[in-house]
Amino acid sequence: MAEAYDFDVLVIGAGPGGYVAAIRAAQLGLKTACAESRETLGGTCLNVGCIPSKALLHASEYYEAAAGGAMAKMGIKVTPELDLPAMHAQRIDAVKGLTGGIEFLFKKNKIEWLKGRASFESADTVKVGDRTVRAKNIVIATGSSVTPLPGVEIDEKIVVSSTGALELEKVPGHLVVIGGGVIGLELGSVWRRVGAKVTCVEFLDQILPGFDDDVRKEANKIFKKQGIEFRLGTKVTGVQVDGGKATLTVEPAKGGAAETIEADAVLVSIGRRPNTEGLALDKAGLQINQRGQIETDHDFRTSVPGVWAIGDVIPGPMLAHKAEDEGIAVAENIAGLTGIVNHDVIPSVVYTMPEIAGVGLTEAQAREHGDVKVGKFPMLANSRAKTNHEPDGFVKVIADAKTDRVLGVWMIASVAGTMVAQAAQAMEFGATSEDIAYTCHAHPTHSEALKEAAMAVLGKPIHI
Ligand code: FAD
Ligand code: NAI
Numbered sequence: 001m002a003e004a005y006d007f008d009v010l011v012i013g014a015g016p017g018g019y020v021a022a023i024r025a026a027q028l029g030l031k032t033a034c035a036e037s038r039e040t041l042g043g044t045c046l047n048v049g050c051i052p053s054k055a056l057l058h059a060s061e062y063y064e065a066a067a068g069g070a071m072a073k074m075g076i077k078v079t080p081e082l083d084l085p086a087m088h089a090q091r092i093d094a095v096k097g098l099t100g101g102i103e104f105l106f107k108k109n110k111i112e113w114l115k116g117r118a119s120f121e122s123a124d125t126v127k128v129g130d131r132t133v134r135a136k137n138i139v140i141a142t143g144s145s146v147t148p149l150p151g152v153e154i155d156e157k158i159v160v161s162s163t164g165a166l167e168l169e170k171v172p173g174h175l176v177v178i179g180g181g182v183i184g185l186e187l188g189s190v191w192r193r194v195g196a197k198v199t200c201v202e203f204l205d206q207i208l209p210g211f212d213d214d215v216r217k218e219a220n221k222i223f224k225k226q227g228i229e230f231r232l233g234t235k236v237t238g239v240q241v242d243g244g245k246a247t248l249t250v251e252p253a254k255g256g257a258a259e260t261i262e263a264d265a266v267l268v269s270i271g272r273r274p275n276t277e278g279l280a281l282d283k284a285g286l287q288i289n290q291r292g293q294i295e296t297d298h299d300f301r302t303s304v305p306g307v308w309a310i311g312d313v314i315p316g317p318m319l320a321h322k323a324e325d326e327g328i329a330v331a332e333n334i335a336g337l338t339g340i341v342n343h344d345v346i347p348s349v350v351y352t353m354p355e356i357a358g359v360g361l362t363e364a365q366a367r368e369h370g371d372v373k374v375g376k377f378p379m380l381a382n383s384r385a386k387t388n389h390e391p392d393g394f395v396k397v398i399a400d401a402k403t404d405r406v407l408g409v410w411m412i413a414s415v416a417g418t419m420v421a422q423a424a425q426a427m428e429f430g431a432t433s434e435d436i437a438y439t440c441h442a443h444p445t446h447s448e449a450l451k452e453a454a455m456a457v458l459g460k461p462i463h464i
Helices: 016-027 043-048 050-067 084-108 182-193 213-226 320-334 363-369 383-387 416-428 433-437 448-457
Strands: 007-012 032-036 112-115 118-122 125-128 131-140 144-146 174-178 197-201 229-231 234-242 245-252 259-263 265-268 272-274 307-309 348-350 355-360 372-378 394-400 406-413
Touching (some): 007 320, 016 043, 016 084, 016 320, 043 050, 174 182, 174 245, 182 197, 197 259, 213 394, 213 406, 307 320, 363 406, 372 448, 433 448
Parallel strands (some): 007 131, 032 112, 174 265
Antiparallel strands (some): 125 131, 144 272, 348 355, 372 394, 394 406
């Protein structure tokens, strides 16, 4: 009864998971639609996430290089003036260009965009606005949104989520960031670079949970040196807004006396939670787990035949590239091919300066599995980083002590986000540290630090 279906595939959500799934499904010859309630395609990532944050990170980095003396050090004397509206305009332009690009790709691939919020009527029927459609396969790719902090009301003016923090109309005198994770550090860096005093309040004893401990410690030192103040092991119990200012009440995470911090703006960045509200999952016979996520098997099938899920709404790191790869895999699986994502090799990058990146196991995780060998190489000893006045950071390679197979690679370097791709590829191919150490790397490049860290695993780096 194939003709009873309106579509072979209906994707709900046009973020990096959903739009990629829709494009791949269409490329494979499946009649595809994608429901999206936003005015533009691209989801969190293109509209209010990866892209606008990188636009501001890039621009503010130039500003700081000019204002902070890094350019003068290289013989370029400038007296910069901050034009914040223009900085925002180029951010908006970047978003517009890329979201428009997805719309073009939808048209090119004959994907129908069903505009509006989707909710299930049954396991194969979905209502989008006034329209009810039946699809043979439905992919839930509804993404995630900001986790609220009890006692703290986000007004997107003084107390902002990442979305409001991307759009501040003036540089806050004092910005307090709640949460020393990826968003807090990236957007905290943006506003610090253009003149804000930034204080980061983190519940845990160290920033960047999930990253390798050496990287977390070193990153903390670097951000402190850059001027971010950290209140680690501290929790925020409330925020009061009065007369355009905020007063935060904080106390030690382990208990103790409360104190207050005054701020001109507060960024709440304590994590994100899956979007399942309003989907009427019960009508499809679906349930969420304790963390609010939709569980799937390795093929991205949910417990209900014909319903699939990918991206931030399922377990795993909330990252655009993870969502995209799952988008390709789910479409291939729907088409009867073999779509696989290796969840053990998903790189993470924090796009600060220097960048912080890692892939695979942390040293602590690797040690839980058995004996390991660790090699480290400082960027200070890398000729290109030193020449470019980028001495901060290191590369760390963790390998199995017996087999030498690389289990994890962690790094802090100005171009770590680009360098980590090589590490991910090596790990995907089952490389040993010897394989990396004996691969010829171009000179002078930051990537030579990865080669030397691999040589350090074997006990013989050249430049330290
Ligand atoms: P989303 O991108 O969240 O897209 C889901 C879409 O579904 C949304 O457009 C939503 O409107 C739509 N939707 C939801 N419910 C419905 C419904 N019922 N009906 C119709 N449509 C619906 N990740 C990185 O890898 N690199 C980065 O640099 C990076 N930077 C980030 C910066 C910020 C400030 C933020 C907030 C996130 C960042 N992320 C980054 C994370 C990244 O944005 C997410 O991991 C990624 O967008 C997840 O993709 P997704 O397709 O699962 O969901
Ligand atoms: P996060 O999970 O990275 O960090 C949240 C931080 O807040 C943690 O350090 C946590 O310990 C802390 N925290 C939690 N509750 C707290 C409290 N009550 N008080 C103080 N601190 C508290 O989450 P974040 O930064 O909000 O980012 C959300 C998601 O978006 C992440 O999963 C991340 O993967 C993704 N993202 C990815 C980026 C990238 O890849 N470059 C950039 C930005 C976001």
